[in-house]
Amino acid sequence: MPAYDIIGDIHGHAEELKRLLEHLGYRRHGAGYRRSDRQLVFVGDFIDRGPAIAEVIAIARATVDAGDGFAVMGNHEYNAIAYHTAVPGEKDSWFREHSPKNLKQHQATLDQLSPNEMADAIAWFKTLPVAKELDGIRVVHAAWRDEKIRLLNETLKSSSRFDADFLAESETTGSELHSAVEEVLKGPELTLPVGHWIVDKAGHKRDTVRFKWYEEPARRTYRGYHLGSDDVPDVAIDAETVDGLTGYPEDAPPVFVGHYWLTGTPTPLAPNVACTDYSVAKGGKLVAYRWDGESVLKAENFKWVENSMK
Template sequence: MSKRFDIIGDIHGHANVLVSLLEKLGYRRHGKGYRHSDRKVIFVGDFVDRGPAIGEVVEIARAMVEARDALAVMGNHEYNAIAFHTPRPGKQGEWFRPHSDKNLKQHQATLDQLSPGELADAISWFKTLPVAIEIVGIRVAHASWQTRDIDSINDALADAGRFTPEFLAMSEDAGSDLNNAIENVLKGPELQMPDGHSIVDKAGHRRGSVRIKWYEDGTGLTYRQHHLGSDDVPDVEIATDDLATVDIYPRDAVPVFVGHYWLTGTPTPLAANVACTDYSVAKGGKLVAYRWHGESVLSADKFHWVETE
Protein backbone atom coordinates (compact mmCIF):
# COMPACT_ATOMS: atom_id res chain seq x y z
CA MET A 1 0.00 0.00 0.00
CA SER A 2 1.14 3.53 -0.78
CA LYS A 3 2.74 5.64 1.92
CA ARG A 4 1.02 8.81 0.72
CA PHE A 5 -1.70 10.04 3.03
CA ASP A 6 -3.24 13.40 3.82
CA ILE A 7 -4.38 13.43 7.45
CA ILE A 8 -7.21 15.96 7.88
CA GLY A 9 -8.28 17.38 11.23
CA ASP A 10 -11.64 17.97 12.91
CA ILE A 11 -14.17 19.41 10.42
CA HIS A 12 -17.27 20.02 12.56
CA GLY A 13 -19.67 20.66 9.71
CA HIS A 14 -17.56 23.15 7.74
CA ALA A 15 -18.09 21.63 4.30
CA ASN A 16 -16.96 24.64 2.25
CA VAL A 17 -13.64 24.73 4.05
CA LEU A 18 -13.24 20.95 3.60
CA VAL A 19 -13.87 21.24 -0.14
CA SER A 20 -11.39 24.11 -0.40
CA LEU A 21 -8.73 22.11 1.42
CA LEU A 22 -9.30 18.97 -0.67
CA GLU A 23 -9.06 20.99 -3.88
CA LYS A 24 -5.93 22.75 -2.63
CA LEU A 25 -4.40 19.31 -2.05
CA GLY A 26 -5.22 18.22 -5.60
CA TYR A 27 -8.38 16.16 -4.97
CA ARG A 28 -11.15 16.37 -7.53
CA ARG A 29 -14.85 15.64 -7.33
CA HIS A 30 -15.68 11.95 -7.69
CA GLY A 31 -19.33 11.10 -7.19
CA LYS A 32 -20.34 12.49 -3.79
CA GLY A 33 -16.74 12.52 -2.59
CA TYR A 34 -13.29 13.53 -3.81
CA ARG A 35 -10.41 11.52 -5.26
CA HIS A 36 -6.67 12.00 -5.83
CA SER A 37 -4.71 10.11 -8.46
CA ASP A 38 -2.15 8.69 -6.01
CA ARG A 39 -3.04 9.81 -2.48
CA LYS A 40 -5.68 9.02 0.15
CA VAL A 41 -7.15 10.99 3.03
CA ILE A 42 -7.28 9.87 6.64
CA PHE A 43 -9.92 11.76 8.62
CA VAL A 44 -9.31 12.07 12.38
CA GLY A 45 -13.03 12.29 13.23
CA ASP A 46 -15.38 14.97 14.58
CA PHE A 47 -17.42 15.46 11.43
CA VAL A 48 -20.55 16.67 13.23
CA ASP A 49 -21.79 19.44 15.58
CA ARG A 50 -21.15 23.19 15.55
CA GLY A 51 -20.78 23.95 11.82
CA PRO A 52 -23.29 25.03 9.14
CA ALA A 53 -23.16 22.08 6.71
CA ILE A 54 -22.93 18.90 8.79
CA GLY A 55 -24.87 16.70 6.37
CA GLU A 56 -22.58 17.62 3.50
CA VAL A 57 -19.46 16.88 5.52
CA VAL A 58 -20.77 13.44 6.49
CA GLU A 59 -21.78 12.78 2.87
CA ILE A 60 -18.34 13.69 1.50
CA ALA A 61 -16.37 11.79 4.13
CA ARG A 62 -18.56 8.70 3.94
CA ALA A 63 -18.47 8.65 0.14
CA MET A 64 -14.68 8.86 0.18
CA VAL A 65 -14.36 6.06 2.74
CA GLU A 66 -16.78 3.81 0.89
CA ALA A 67 -14.98 4.48 -2.42
CA ARG A 68 -11.65 3.65 -0.70
CA ASP A 69 -10.38 7.16 -1.35
CA ALA A 70 -10.14 7.75 2.40
CA LEU A 71 -9.96 6.13 5.82
CA ALA A 72 -11.51 7.57 8.97
CA VAL A 73 -11.40 7.09 12.74
CA MET A 74 -14.17 7.94 15.16
CA GLY A 75 -14.09 11.24 17.03
CA ASN A 76 -15.60 11.88 20.43
CA HIS A 77 -18.49 13.75 18.76
CA GLU A 78 -19.42 10.66 16.71
CA TYR A 79 -19.21 8.52 19.85
CA ASN A 80 -21.30 11.08 21.74
CA ALA A 81 -23.92 11.06 18.96
CA ILE A 82 -24.21 7.28 19.14
CA ALA A 83 -24.68 7.39 22.90
CA PHE A 84 -27.08 10.37 22.70
CA HIS A 85 -29.40 8.50 20.33
CA THR A 86 -29.24 5.05 21.97
CA PRO A 87 -31.94 4.51 24.64
CA ARG A 88 -31.10 2.62 27.80
CA PRO A 89 -32.99 -0.70 27.59
CA GLY A 90 -35.88 -0.91 30.01
CA LYS A 91 -35.55 2.71 31.17
CA GLN A 92 -38.19 4.95 29.67
CA GLY A 93 -36.86 8.31 28.52
CA GLU A 94 -33.22 7.56 29.45
CA TRP A 95 -30.33 7.59 26.99
CA PHE A 96 -26.71 6.52 27.29
CA ARG A 97 -25.72 10.18 26.83
CA PRO A 98 -28.19 12.22 28.90
CA HIS A 99 -30.25 14.86 27.06
CA SER A 100 -29.02 17.56 29.43
CA ASP A 101 -28.90 21.24 28.51
CA LYS A 102 -25.11 20.99 28.08
CA ASN A 103 -25.28 17.93 25.82
CA LEU A 104 -28.19 19.32 23.81
CA LYS A 105 -26.30 22.57 23.23
CA GLN A 106 -23.24 20.69 21.95
CA HIS A 107 -25.32 18.52 19.60
CA GLN A 108 -27.98 21.08 18.59
CA ALA A 109 -26.55 22.03 15.18
CA THR A 110 -26.65 18.38 14.14
CA LEU A 111 -30.22 17.95 15.42
CA ASP A 112 -31.28 21.08 13.54
CA GLN A 113 -29.64 20.20 10.22
CA LEU A 114 -30.28 16.47 9.80
CA SER A 115 -33.68 14.85 9.45
CA PRO A 116 -34.39 11.88 11.73
CA GLY A 117 -33.71 9.53 8.81
CA GLU A 118 -30.46 11.25 7.87
CA LEU A 119 -29.34 11.21 11.48
CA ALA A 120 -30.12 7.51 11.90
CA ASP A 121 -28.22 6.75 8.69
CA ALA A 122 -25.22 8.80 9.83
CA ILE A 123 -25.13 7.08 13.21
CA SER A 124 -25.24 3.67 11.53
CA TRP A 125 -22.12 4.72 9.62
CA PHE A 126 -20.42 6.13 12.72
CA LYS A 127 -20.77 2.71 14.37
CA THR A 128 -18.61 1.17 11.62
CA LEU A 129 -15.67 3.53 12.23
CA PRO A 130 -12.59 2.24 14.05
CA VAL A 131 -11.30 4.09 17.11
CA ALA A 132 -7.74 3.83 15.79
CA ILE A 133 -5.86 2.98 12.61
CA GLU A 134 -2.35 1.57 12.23
CA ILE A 135 -1.26 1.27 8.62
CA VAL A 136 2.01 1.29 6.62
CA GLY A 137 4.12 3.18 9.15
CA ILE A 138 1.67 5.56 10.83
CA ARG A 139 -1.00 5.54 13.52
CA VAL A 140 -4.13 7.68 13.74
CA ALA A 141 -6.53 8.15 16.66
CA HIS A 142 -8.77 11.04 17.53
CA ALA A 143 -7.11 12.22 20.76
CA SER A 144 -4.25 9.94 21.82
CA TRP A 145 -2.55 6.64 21.16
CA GLN A 146 -2.80 4.43 24.22
CA THR A 147 -2.14 0.87 23.09
CA ARG A 148 -3.69 -0.89 26.08
CA ASP A 149 -6.83 1.24 25.87
CA ILE A 150 -7.22 0.73 22.12
CA ASP A 151 -6.89 -3.03 22.63
CA SER A 152 -9.48 -2.92 25.43
CA ILE A 153 -11.96 -1.02 23.25
CA ASN A 154 -11.48 -3.38 20.31
CA ASP A 155 -11.87 -6.45 22.54
CA ALA A 156 -15.11 -5.06 23.98
CA LEU A 157 -16.44 -4.21 20.51
CA ALA A 158 -15.72 -7.76 19.38
CA ASP A 159 -17.47 -9.24 22.43
CA ALA A 160 -20.48 -6.93 22.77
CA GLY A 161 -20.96 -5.76 19.17
CA ARG A 162 -20.10 -2.43 17.61
CA PHE A 163 -21.44 0.28 19.91
CA THR A 164 -24.44 -1.80 20.92
CA PRO A 165 -26.38 -1.05 24.11
CA GLU A 166 -24.33 -3.80 25.76
CA PHE A 167 -21.10 -2.03 24.79
CA LEU A 168 -22.40 1.41 25.82
CA ALA A 169 -23.56 0.07 29.19
CA MET A 170 -19.91 -0.67 29.93
CA SER A 171 -18.32 2.31 28.17
CA GLU A 172 -20.67 4.82 29.84
CA ASP A 173 -20.18 3.34 33.32
CA ALA A 174 -18.13 6.18 34.83
CA GLY A 175 -14.81 4.96 36.18
CA SER A 176 -14.93 1.54 34.52
CA ASP A 177 -11.88 0.32 32.61
CA LEU A 178 -13.73 0.66 29.31
CA ASN A 179 -14.99 4.14 30.18
CA ASN A 180 -11.44 5.21 30.99
CA ALA A 181 -10.21 3.72 27.71
CA ILE A 182 -12.83 5.62 25.68
CA GLU A 183 -11.99 8.83 27.52
CA ASN A 184 -8.25 8.43 26.89
CA VAL A 185 -8.43 7.51 23.19
CA LEU A 186 -11.32 9.74 22.05
CA LYS A 187 -10.95 12.69 24.46
CA GLY A 188 -7.34 12.50 25.63
CA PRO A 189 -5.71 11.57 28.95
CA GLU A 190 -6.38 14.13 31.67
CA LEU A 191 -5.02 14.98 35.09
CA GLN A 192 -7.19 16.20 37.93
CA MET A 193 -5.98 19.52 39.33
CA PRO A 194 -5.66 20.19 43.05
CA ASP A 195 -8.71 21.40 44.97
CA GLY A 196 -9.47 25.04 44.28
CA HIS A 197 -8.09 25.01 40.73
CA SER A 198 -10.16 24.84 37.55
CA ILE A 199 -10.21 26.08 33.96
CA VAL A 200 -12.86 27.24 31.49
CA ASP A 201 -12.25 25.35 28.26
CA LYS A 202 -12.78 26.53 24.67
CA ALA A 203 -16.37 25.29 24.73
CA GLY A 204 -17.08 27.46 27.79
CA HIS A 205 -17.24 24.54 30.26
CA ARG A 206 -15.60 24.76 33.68
CA ARG A 207 -13.35 21.77 34.25
CA GLY A 208 -11.32 20.50 37.18
CA SER A 209 -8.99 18.50 34.95
CA VAL A 210 -6.60 19.28 32.11
CA ARG A 211 -5.63 17.38 28.95
CA ILE A 212 -1.96 16.49 28.96
CA LYS A 213 0.94 15.90 26.60
CA TRP A 214 0.70 12.11 26.59
CA TYR A 215 3.85 11.93 24.44
CA GLU A 216 6.06 13.54 27.13
CA ASP A 217 7.07 12.73 30.70
CA GLY A 218 5.33 15.24 32.96
CA THR A 219 7.54 14.59 35.98
CA GLY A 220 8.59 17.87 37.56
CA LEU A 221 6.37 19.96 35.29
CA THR A 222 3.42 22.18 36.11
CA TYR A 223 -0.08 21.63 34.79
CA ARG A 224 0.42 24.59 32.44
CA GLN A 225 3.65 23.14 31.04
CA HIS A 226 2.14 19.68 30.56
CA HIS A 227 -1.21 20.85 29.18
CA LEU A 228 -2.06 19.96 25.58
CA GLY A 229 -4.31 22.59 24.06
CA SER A 230 -4.79 26.34 24.25
CA ASP A 231 -6.65 26.71 27.55
CA ASP A 232 -5.44 28.99 30.35
CA VAL A 233 -4.12 26.45 32.86
CA PRO A 234 -2.72 27.14 36.35
CA ASP A 235 1.06 27.07 36.77
CA VAL A 236 0.97 24.56 39.64
CA GLU A 237 3.33 21.57 39.91
CA ILE A 238 1.87 18.16 39.07
CA ALA A 239 1.73 15.48 41.75
CA THR A 240 4.00 12.73 40.38
CA ASP A 241 1.68 9.89 41.44
CA ASP A 242 -1.02 11.25 39.12
CA LEU A 243 1.13 10.45 36.05
CA ALA A 244 1.24 6.69 36.59
CA THR A 245 -1.89 5.88 34.60
CA VAL A 246 -0.68 7.36 31.30
CA ASP A 247 1.35 5.44 28.72
CA ILE A 248 3.89 7.91 27.32
CA TYR A 249 4.09 7.56 23.55
CA PRO A 250 7.64 6.31 22.77
CA ARG A 251 9.96 8.63 20.88
CA ASP A 252 11.06 5.71 18.67
CA ALA A 253 7.51 4.67 17.72
CA VAL A 254 6.01 5.28 14.29
CA PRO A 255 4.43 8.72 13.74
CA VAL A 256 0.99 9.22 15.25
CA PHE A 257 -1.60 11.77 14.15
CA VAL A 258 -4.48 13.11 16.23
CA GLY A 259 -7.05 15.91 16.22
CA HIS A 260 -9.26 17.13 19.07
CA TYR A 261 -7.16 19.73 20.88
CA TRP A 262 -8.32 23.12 19.52
CA LEU A 263 -4.78 24.27 18.78
CA THR A 264 -4.10 27.78 17.48
CA GLY A 265 -1.29 29.52 15.61
CA THR A 266 0.94 28.05 12.90
CA PRO A 267 0.75 24.23 12.65
CA THR A 268 3.89 22.40 13.68
CA PRO A 269 4.64 18.88 15.01
CA LEU A 270 4.12 18.36 18.74
CA ALA A 271 7.11 16.01 18.78
CA ALA A 272 9.33 14.39 16.17
CA ASN A 273 6.74 11.61 15.75
CA VAL A 274 3.51 13.29 16.94
CA ALA A 275 1.27 15.74 15.07
CA CYS A 276 -2.13 17.29 15.76
CA THR A 277 -4.28 18.46 12.85
CA ASP A 278 -7.04 20.19 14.84
CA TYR A 279 -6.56 23.96 14.60
CA SER A 280 -9.99 25.15 15.70
CA VAL A 281 -11.91 25.37 12.41
CA ALA A 282 -15.15 25.64 14.43
CA LYS A 283 -13.80 28.65 16.34
CA GLY A 284 -12.60 30.73 13.40
CA GLY A 285 -9.31 28.90 12.96
CA LYS A 286 -7.96 26.61 10.23
CA LEU A 287 -8.82 23.26 8.70
CA VAL A 288 -5.45 21.52 8.57
CA ALA A 289 -3.96 18.56 6.74
CA TYR A 290 -0.57 16.92 7.11
CA ARG A 291 0.83 15.51 3.84
CA TRP A 292 2.67 12.37 4.87
CA HIS A 293 5.10 10.77 2.42
CA GLY A 294 6.48 7.95 4.58
CA GLU A 295 8.84 9.99 6.78
CA SER A 296 9.52 8.87 10.37
CA VAL A 297 10.42 12.40 11.52
CA LEU A 298 7.59 14.85 10.97
CA SER A 299 8.14 18.31 9.53
CA ALA A 300 6.31 21.64 9.84
CA ASP A 301 6.50 22.20 6.08
CA LYS A 302 4.19 19.23 5.48
CA PHE A 303 1.20 21.03 7.03
CA HIS A 304 -1.34 22.62 4.67
CA TRP A 305 -4.46 24.52 5.64
CA VAL A 306 -7.39 26.68 4.68
CA GLU A 307 -8.62 29.48 6.94
CA THR A 308 -12.23 29.40 8.11
CA GLU A 309 -14.41 31.43 5.78
Protein backbone atom coordinates in the same frame (compact mmCIF):
# COMPACT_ATOMS: atom_id res chain seq x y z
CA MET B 1 5.35 3.66 0.30
CA PRO B 2 1.73 4.89 0.48
CA ALA B 3 1.12 8.63 0.80
CA TYR B 4 -1.59 10.06 3.06
CA ASP B 5 -3.19 13.41 3.76
CA ILE B 6 -4.50 13.46 7.35
CA ILE B 7 -7.31 15.96 7.90
CA GLY B 8 -8.31 17.39 11.26
CA ASP B 9 -11.67 17.98 12.94
CA ILE B 10 -14.15 19.40 10.39
CA HIS B 11 -17.25 20.00 12.55
CA GLY B 12 -19.62 20.63 9.68
CA HIS B 13 -17.43 23.09 7.75
CA ALA B 14 -17.94 21.68 4.26
CA GLU B 15 -16.78 24.77 2.36
CA GLU B 16 -13.42 24.72 4.12
CA LEU B 17 -13.16 20.97 3.55
CA LYS B 18 -13.77 21.32 -0.19
CA ARG B 19 -11.27 24.18 -0.47
CA LEU B 20 -8.65 22.21 1.43
CA LEU B 21 -9.16 19.09 -0.69
CA GLU B 22 -8.85 21.08 -3.90
CA HIS B 23 -5.74 22.80 -2.52
CA LEU B 24 -4.29 19.33 -1.89
CA GLY B 25 -4.99 18.27 -5.47
CA TYR B 26 -8.05 16.09 -4.87
CA ARG B 27 -10.95 16.21 -7.29
CA ARG B 28 -14.59 15.20 -7.07
CA HIS B 29 -15.34 11.52 -7.53
CA GLY B 30 -19.05 10.95 -7.07
CA ALA B 31 -19.99 12.44 -3.71
CA GLY B 32 -16.42 12.07 -2.45
CA TYR B 33 -12.94 13.13 -3.49
CA ARG B 34 -10.08 11.22 -5.10
CA ARG B 35 -6.43 11.58 -5.99
CA SER B 36 -4.86 8.59 -7.71
CA ASP B 37 -1.49 8.79 -5.93
CA ARG B 38 -2.62 9.56 -2.35
CA GLN B 39 -5.33 8.70 0.18
CA LEU B 40 -7.19 10.80 2.71
CA VAL B 41 -7.40 10.03 6.41
CA PHE B 42 -10.00 11.75 8.60
CA VAL B 43 -9.37 11.98 12.36
CA GLY B 44 -13.08 12.23 13.27
CA ASP B 45 -15.40 14.95 14.61
CA PHE B 46 -17.38 15.45 11.42
CA ILE B 47 -20.47 16.78 13.19
CA ASP B 48 -21.75 19.50 15.56
CA ARG B 49 -21.14 23.27 15.48
CA GLY B 50 -20.73 23.95 11.73
CA PRO B 51 -23.27 24.95 9.04
CA ALA B 52 -23.04 22.01 6.58
CA ILE B 53 -22.88 18.82 8.62
CA ALA B 54 -24.79 16.60 6.18
CA GLU B 55 -22.43 17.57 3.34
CA VAL B 56 -19.34 16.85 5.43
CA ILE B 57 -20.67 13.39 6.32
CA ALA B 58 -21.53 12.73 2.66
CA ILE B 59 -18.05 13.70 1.45
CA ALA B 60 -16.18 11.71 4.08
CA ARG B 61 -18.39 8.65 3.81
CA ALA B 62 -18.28 8.54 0.01
CA THR B 63 -14.50 8.94 0.04
CA VAL B 64 -14.08 6.07 2.50
CA ASP B 65 -16.64 3.84 0.75
CA ALA B 66 -14.86 4.33 -2.59
CA GLY B 67 -11.53 3.21 -1.10
CA ASP B 68 -10.03 6.69 -1.47
CA GLY B 69 -9.58 7.26 2.24
CA PHE B 70 -10.01 6.14 5.83
CA ALA B 71 -11.70 7.58 8.90
CA VAL B 72 -11.57 7.03 12.64
CA MET B 73 -14.21 7.89 15.20
CA GLY B 74 -14.12 11.19 17.09
CA ASN B 75 -15.62 11.87 20.48
CA HIS B 76 -18.51 13.74 18.82
CA GLU B 77 -19.45 10.65 16.82
CA TYR B 78 -19.26 8.49 19.94
CA ASN B 79 -21.32 11.04 21.87
CA ALA B 80 -23.93 11.10 19.11
CA ILE B 81 -24.28 7.31 19.23
CA ALA B 82 -24.79 7.45 23.00
CA TYR B 83 -27.17 10.44 22.74
CA HIS B 84 -29.42 8.60 20.30
CA THR B 85 -29.35 5.15 21.97
CA ALA B 86 -32.11 4.57 24.51
CA VAL B 87 -31.43 2.73 27.75
CA PRO B 88 -33.42 -0.53 27.49
CA GLY B 89 -36.37 -0.73 29.84
CA GLU B 90 -36.21 2.92 30.95
CA LYS B 91 -38.58 5.57 29.65
CA ASP B 92 -37.03 8.72 28.16
CA SER B 93 -33.54 7.62 29.21
CA TRP B 94 -30.49 7.73 26.94
CA PHE B 95 -26.90 6.63 27.37
CA ARG B 96 -25.83 10.27 26.87
CA GLU B 97 -28.10 12.46 28.94
CA HIS B 98 -30.27 14.96 27.05
CA SER B 99 -29.09 17.74 29.37
CA PRO B 100 -28.92 21.42 28.38
CA LYS B 101 -25.12 21.13 28.10
CA ASN B 102 -25.22 18.05 25.85
CA LEU B 103 -28.11 19.43 23.81
CA LYS B 104 -26.22 22.66 23.16
CA GLN B 105 -23.17 20.75 21.93
CA HIS B 106 -25.28 18.60 19.59
CA GLN B 107 -27.88 21.20 18.54
CA ALA B 108 -26.44 22.06 15.11
CA THR B 109 -26.58 18.40 14.09
CA LEU B 110 -30.13 18.00 15.40
CA ASP B 111 -31.19 21.10 13.48
CA GLN B 112 -29.57 20.08 10.19
CA LEU B 113 -30.26 16.34 9.89
CA SER B 114 -33.71 14.83 9.44
CA PRO B 115 -34.58 11.82 11.64
CA ASN B 116 -33.79 9.48 8.74
CA GLU B 117 -30.49 11.26 8.00
CA MET B 118 -29.58 11.10 11.67
CA ALA B 119 -30.29 7.38 11.88
CA ASP B 120 -28.24 6.78 8.74
CA ALA B 121 -25.35 8.84 10.10
CA ILE B 122 -25.40 7.01 13.44
CA ALA B 123 -25.30 3.68 11.61
CA TRP B 124 -22.19 4.84 9.74
CA PHE B 125 -20.54 6.20 12.87
CA LYS B 126 -20.88 2.74 14.46
CA THR B 127 -18.75 1.25 11.68
CA LEU B 128 -15.81 3.60 12.30
CA PRO B 129 -12.71 2.21 14.02
CA VAL B 130 -11.52 3.87 17.24
CA ALA B 131 -7.96 3.89 15.87
CA LYS B 132 -6.22 2.94 12.65
CA GLU B 133 -2.77 1.59 11.84
CA LEU B 134 -1.86 2.11 8.20
CA ASP B 135 1.41 1.55 6.35
CA GLY B 136 3.80 3.60 8.45
CA ILE B 137 1.42 5.75 10.51
CA ARG B 138 -1.14 5.58 13.29
CA VAL B 139 -4.32 7.67 13.48
CA VAL B 140 -6.54 8.19 16.52
CA HIS B 141 -8.79 11.04 17.56
CA ALA B 142 -7.26 11.98 20.91
CA ALA B 143 -4.48 9.70 22.24
CA TRP B 144 -2.66 6.55 21.20
CA ARG B 145 -2.88 4.21 24.20
CA ASP B 146 -1.92 0.68 23.17
CA GLU B 147 -3.66 -1.29 25.92
CA LYS B 148 -6.83 0.78 25.84
CA ILE B 149 -7.10 0.59 22.05
CA ARG B 150 -6.60 -3.17 22.29
CA LEU B 151 -9.39 -3.42 24.89
CA LEU B 152 -11.78 -1.38 22.74
CA ASN B 153 -11.03 -3.45 19.65
CA GLU B 154 -11.43 -6.76 21.47
CA THR B 155 -14.71 -5.67 23.05
CA LEU B 156 -16.10 -4.40 19.75
CA LYS B 157 -15.22 -7.69 18.07
CA SER B 158 -17.17 -9.69 20.62
CA SER B 159 -20.33 -7.55 20.62
CA SER B 160 -22.51 -5.62 18.20
CA ARG B 161 -20.62 -2.40 17.57
CA PHE B 162 -21.55 0.33 20.05
CA ASP B 163 -24.83 -1.34 21.00
CA ALA B 164 -26.67 -0.90 24.30
CA ASP B 165 -24.52 -3.53 26.06
CA PHE B 166 -21.31 -1.81 24.99
CA LEU B 167 -22.62 1.63 25.98
CA ALA B 168 -23.89 0.39 29.33
CA GLU B 169 -20.30 -0.47 30.25
CA SER B 170 -18.50 2.35 28.42
CA GLU B 171 -20.74 4.94 30.12
CA THR B 172 -20.19 3.49 33.59
CA THR B 173 -17.62 5.62 35.39
CA GLY B 174 -14.84 3.48 36.80
CA SER B 175 -15.07 0.66 34.28
CA GLU B 176 -12.08 -0.24 32.13
CA LEU B 177 -14.11 0.38 28.99
CA HIS B 178 -15.12 3.85 30.21
CA SER B 179 -11.47 4.69 30.85
CA ALA B 180 -10.52 3.46 27.38
CA VAL B 181 -13.17 5.60 25.64
CA GLU B 182 -12.26 8.63 27.73
CA GLU B 183 -8.55 8.43 26.92
CA VAL B 184 -8.59 7.24 23.30
CA LEU B 185 -11.50 9.38 22.05
CA LYS B 186 -11.62 12.26 24.53
CA GLY B 187 -8.02 12.54 25.69
CA PRO B 188 -6.46 11.61 29.04
CA GLU B 189 -6.79 14.28 31.73
CA LEU B 190 -5.10 15.34 34.95
CA THR B 191 -6.98 16.60 37.99
CA LEU B 192 -5.81 20.03 39.11
CA PRO B 193 -4.84 20.65 42.75
CA VAL B 194 -7.66 21.56 45.14
CA GLY B 195 -8.75 25.15 44.62
CA HIS B 196 -7.63 25.36 40.98
CA TRP B 197 -9.80 25.19 37.85
CA ILE B 198 -10.10 26.36 34.28
CA VAL B 199 -12.97 27.64 32.14
CA ASP B 200 -12.91 25.62 28.91
CA LYS B 201 -13.74 26.70 25.35
CA ALA B 202 -17.43 25.93 25.88
CA GLY B 203 -17.54 28.11 28.99
CA HIS B 204 -17.66 25.21 31.45
CA LYS B 205 -15.73 25.34 34.71
CA ARG B 206 -13.47 22.28 35.04
CA ASP B 207 -10.92 20.95 37.52
CA THR B 208 -9.34 18.59 34.96
CA VAL B 209 -7.08 19.41 32.00
CA ARG B 210 -5.87 17.53 28.94
CA PHE B 211 -2.17 16.82 28.96
CA LYS B 212 0.75 16.01 26.66
CA TRP B 213 0.32 12.25 26.87
CA TYR B 214 3.18 11.81 24.37
CA GLU B 215 5.75 13.36 26.77
CA GLU B 216 7.04 12.38 30.18
CA PRO B 217 5.70 14.53 33.05
CA ALA B 218 8.84 14.72 35.19
CA ARG B 219 9.52 18.19 36.68
CA ARG B 220 6.63 19.81 34.79
CA THR B 221 3.93 22.26 35.80
CA TYR B 222 0.28 21.76 34.92
CA ARG B 223 0.51 24.66 32.48
CA GLY B 224 3.63 23.27 30.81
CA TYR B 225 2.17 19.77 30.56
CA HIS B 226 -1.25 20.90 29.35
CA LEU B 227 -2.25 20.17 25.73
CA GLY B 228 -4.46 22.87 24.26
CA SER B 229 -4.97 26.60 24.62
CA ASP B 230 -6.76 26.83 27.98
CA ASP B 231 -5.39 29.11 30.71
CA VAL B 232 -4.01 26.44 33.05
CA PRO B 233 -2.44 27.24 36.46
CA ASP B 234 1.36 27.31 36.46
CA VAL B 235 1.81 25.08 39.51
CA ALA B 236 3.97 22.00 39.96
CA ILE B 237 2.43 18.64 39.10
CA ASP B 238 1.69 16.29 41.98
CA ALA B 239 3.93 13.31 41.17
CA GLU B 240 1.32 10.81 42.41
CA THR B 241 -1.19 11.96 39.76
CA VAL B 242 1.17 11.06 36.91
CA ASP B 243 2.63 7.83 38.25
CA GLY B 244 3.26 5.42 35.39
CA LEU B 245 3.05 7.94 32.55
CA THR B 246 5.96 7.38 30.18
CA GLY B 247 4.95 9.20 27.00
CA TYR B 248 4.83 7.95 23.40
CA PRO B 249 7.96 6.01 22.39
CA GLU B 250 10.40 7.93 20.20
CA ASP B 251 10.82 4.90 17.91
CA ALA B 252 7.08 4.31 17.45
CA PRO B 253 5.37 5.08 14.12
CA PRO B 254 4.22 8.67 13.61
CA VAL B 255 0.80 9.21 15.16
CA PHE B 256 -1.77 11.78 14.07
CA VAL B 257 -4.55 13.12 16.28
CA GLY B 258 -7.18 15.85 16.25
CA HIS B 259 -9.35 17.00 19.16
CA TYR B 260 -7.25 19.64 20.91
CA TRP B 261 -8.44 23.01 19.50
CA LEU B 262 -4.91 24.22 18.82
CA THR B 263 -4.23 27.71 17.50
CA GLY B 264 -1.42 29.49 15.69
CA THR B 265 0.86 28.05 13.02
CA PRO B 266 0.69 24.24 12.76
CA THR B 267 3.82 22.40 13.80
CA PRO B 268 4.54 18.86 15.10
CA LEU B 269 3.97 18.27 18.80
CA ALA B 270 6.93 15.88 18.87
CA PRO B 271 9.17 14.33 16.20
CA ASN B 272 6.59 11.57 15.66
CA VAL B 273 3.36 13.21 16.92
CA ALA B 274 1.15 15.72 15.10
CA CYS B 275 -2.23 17.28 15.81
CA THR B 276 -4.36 18.41 12.87
CA ASP B 277 -7.12 20.18 14.83
CA TYR B 278 -6.61 23.94 14.57
CA SER B 279 -10.07 25.12 15.56
CA VAL B 280 -11.87 25.66 12.26
CA ALA B 281 -15.16 25.69 14.19
CA LYS B 282 -13.89 28.60 16.30
CA GLY B 283 -12.68 30.77 13.42
CA GLY B 284 -9.33 28.98 13.00
CA LYS B 285 -7.92 26.74 10.29
CA LEU B 286 -8.89 23.43 8.72
CA VAL B 287 -5.57 21.61 8.63
CA ALA B 288 -4.09 18.59 6.88
CA TYR B 289 -0.71 16.94 7.27
CA ARG B 290 0.80 15.68 4.00
CA TRP B 291 2.69 12.49 4.90
CA ASP B 292 5.14 11.02 2.39
CA GLY B 293 6.84 8.29 4.41
CA GLU B 294 8.96 10.35 6.81
CA SER B 295 9.56 9.09 10.35
CA VAL B 296 10.37 12.60 11.62
CA LEU B 297 7.44 14.93 10.96
CA LYS B 298 7.99 18.33 9.36
CA ALA B 299 6.27 21.66 9.95
CA GLU B 300 6.32 22.43 6.23
CA ASN B 301 4.11 19.39 5.54
CA PHE B 302 1.12 21.01 7.22
CA LYS B 303 -1.34 22.50 4.73
CA TRP B 304 -4.43 24.51 5.63
CA VAL B 305 -7.22 26.88 4.69
CA GLU B 306 -8.68 29.57 6.93
CA ASN B 307 -12.25 29.55 8.20
CA SER B 308 -14.33 31.12 5.39
CA MET B 309 -15.97 33.56 7.81
CA LYS B 310 -12.64 35.24 8.58
